[in-house]
């Protein structure tokens with residue numbers, strides 16, 4: 427196969443093409459709406475989306491998107507990289523390496539701490555060649571419920587917290603809670619954009635004093651799947667209450683294929699999902715959270731699902 431290509435700033439059409447491609451070839455879980463939401467959350471100066479496009483004189487590929495990668499910057503010095511993808515017939519020809527080098531370039535020059543969630547079979551490559559050799563002591567498990575969820579089975583777990591819609595809570599309070607979990611990094615713009623994602627259902631848990639004790643979202647992605655993320659909660663009871671409230675929001679949701687990208691150390695989540703799925707929660711592989719610099723001090727026991735595994739560092 428030919429590999430005459432250029433690397434360009436990706437358009438929304440390029441993004442739509444890559445969502446279709448990565449769903450078809452690798453069953454990745456994204457949706458067209460993610461692109462405008464990320465753009466809104468990070469802004470032009472703190473994010474970049476690159477597409478490798480076939481050169482116009484390539485009759486076989488005809489200007490098609492051959493590969494993709496993107497990055498986002500969080501203050502003070504974190505850069506996340508995600509959506510690293512090349513069409514199967516063009517793999518192994520150096521397209522991915524060029525995309526990766528280009529997306530890392532300015533963050534490397536600025537000495538930023540670059541991180542990604544590396545899929546299991548690529549993790550060693552990232553650690554070796556790319557210098558992403560500081561790995562979290564947990565793995566990011568992909569958990570799937572394919573046979574439907576029965577929320578009545580987790581009703582008894584839900585504790586005393588009150589679960590409300592995000593419109594009922596000042597988003598600054600949710601962002602402050604997020605920051606307390608996510609290594610004290612201010613992600614307020616991302617929290618606001620993600621919770622208002624057009625394909626998502628979002629809920630917040632409050633204690634008796636009205637303080638935020640958890641929040642969560644689940645969004646519809648390709649292949650009729652509902653992906654939870656983020657799902658942060660102070661305890662198992664709050665996590666169960668959030669999961670139940672989100673799934674009960676619309677009667678069709680429990681019948682979807684449901685996915686969580688969750689730290690392997692969170693046994694409480696596994697307990698909840700076993701009940702919710704009637705023992706039919708499948709292990710769909712894993713990612714490794716890896717950094718070029720120091721690992722972040724995440725309040726990991728509160729993480730029941732990461733925000734999004736492409737551009738989120740937790």
Ligand SMILES: CC(C)(COP(=O)(O)OP(=O)(O)OC[C@H]1O[C@@H](n2cnc3c(N)ncnc32)[C@H](O)[C@@H]1OP(=O)(O)O)[C@@H](O)C(=O)NCCC(=O)NCCS
Nearest residue numbers: 510511512516517518519520521522523543544545547548
């Ligand atoms: C990962 C990917 C984007 C690399 O693109 P590419 O154009 O094939 O990359 P290159 O030809 O520049 O090769 C990059 C390196 O990745 C390695 N690689 C690619 N796919 C691999 C796989 N499945 N397992 C192990 N290594 C792999 C190549 O061997 C090469 O390693 P080397 O530099 O030591 O020789 C592409 O293989 C892909 O889309 N894979 C499926 C999606 C995926 O897993 N993405 C990463 C998610 S974290």
